[in-house]
Amino acid sequence: MDNSLFEKVDHYIADLLGAEDEALKATIQSLDKEGMPQFSVSANQGKFLQIMAMTCGAKRILELGTLGGYAAIWMARALPKDGKLITIESDPGHAAVAKDNIQKAGLSDLVEVRIGKAIDVLSKMISYKMSPFDLIFIDADKPPYTEYFEAALKLSRPGTLIICDNVIREGKVLDAKSHDDKVQGVQRFNQMLSKNTAVLATIIQTVGTKEHDGMAIAVVR
Ligand code: SAH
Ligand code: DHB
Ligand code: MG
Numbered sequence: 001m002d003n004s005l006f007e008k009v010d011h012y013i014a015d016l017l018g019a020e021d022e023a024l025k026a027t028i029q030s031l032d033k034e035g036m037p038q039f040s041v042s043a044n045q046g047k048f049l050q051i052m053a054m055t056c057g058a059k060r061i062l063e064l065g066t067l068g069g070y071a072a073i074w075m076a077r078a079l080p081k082d083g084k085l086i087t088i089e090s091d092p093g094h095a096a097v098a099k100d101n102i103q104k105a106g107l108s109d110l111v112e113v114r115i116g117k118a119i120d121v122l123s124k125m126i127s128y129k130m131s132p133f134d135l136i137f138i139d140a141d142k143p144p145y146t147e148y149f150e151a152a153l154k155l156s157r158p159g160t161l162i163i164c165d166n167v168i169r170e171g172k173v174l175d176a177k178s179h180d181d182k183v184q185g186v187q188r189f190n191q192m193l194s195k196n197t198a199v200l201a202t203i204i205q206t207v208g209t210k211e212h213d214g215m216a217i218a219v220v221r
Contacts, residue, residue: 031067036094160220201216
């Protein structure tokens with residue numbers, strides 16, 4: 001697909017409304033410097049997540065998959081002074097880079113990076129009966145998205161917003177015979193979502209500087 005128009009328009013929007021400050025630019029640069037993948041959300045998607053957090057009046061945010069902390073920085077900037085964002089990352093190297101980026105953004109008091117496999121950290125949070133989150137952003141490994149969502153529901157209250165990145169994967173979700181485990185993971189997730197009566201949900205396609213993809217948006221009933 002020719003993505004050049006979507007890319008140009010994405011830059012147009014970002015120039016108008018999605019400006020990155022030095023901390024966000026440095027976070028993107030740190031990924032190349034540290035040999036980490038460029039899997040962060042785009043600037044406009046970061047702004048979108050920030051607006052969602054403000055719309056929820058979020059005081060407690062949970063993220064699965066920290067990488068360098070780019071999306072976490074966007075979302076944490078919507079928090080009040082007594083707010084909290086917990087972000088879970090299984091790779092200790094990624095977590096260390098993220099902590100550094102979050103500190104440089106002046107957000108260390110609001111953001112906690114928890115190192116561990118998301119499913120293990122979530123299970124602990126559930127067994128400790130942790131207070132519910134207002135916004136949950138699922139963006140870790142794709143095969144267990146269904147299990148992540150089920151766990152996220154147990155850390156939610158009516159009105160909690162759950163956003164899941166990368167559920168369309170350049171339209172590869174249309175291929176019922178796909179052997180790609182990431183595609184299979186989000187296909188299984190999307191099917192589950194369509195039957196899940198605990199939430200009101202949709203999927204928005206995302207285009208622009210990143211490849212064509214989609215975000216599932218679900219509000220807990
Ligand atoms: N949300 C980030 C991007 C996350 S990329 C942003 O937009 O800025 C996905 C991250 O999930 C990677 O850093 C990867 O190491 C991490 N990850 C992969 N498997 C995981 C697991 N089982 N538990 C927690 N994190 C995981
Ligand atoms: C992948 C993961 C992401 O979170 C993303 O935004 C893009 C790609 C991946 O694992 O391929
Ligand atoms: Mg993603």
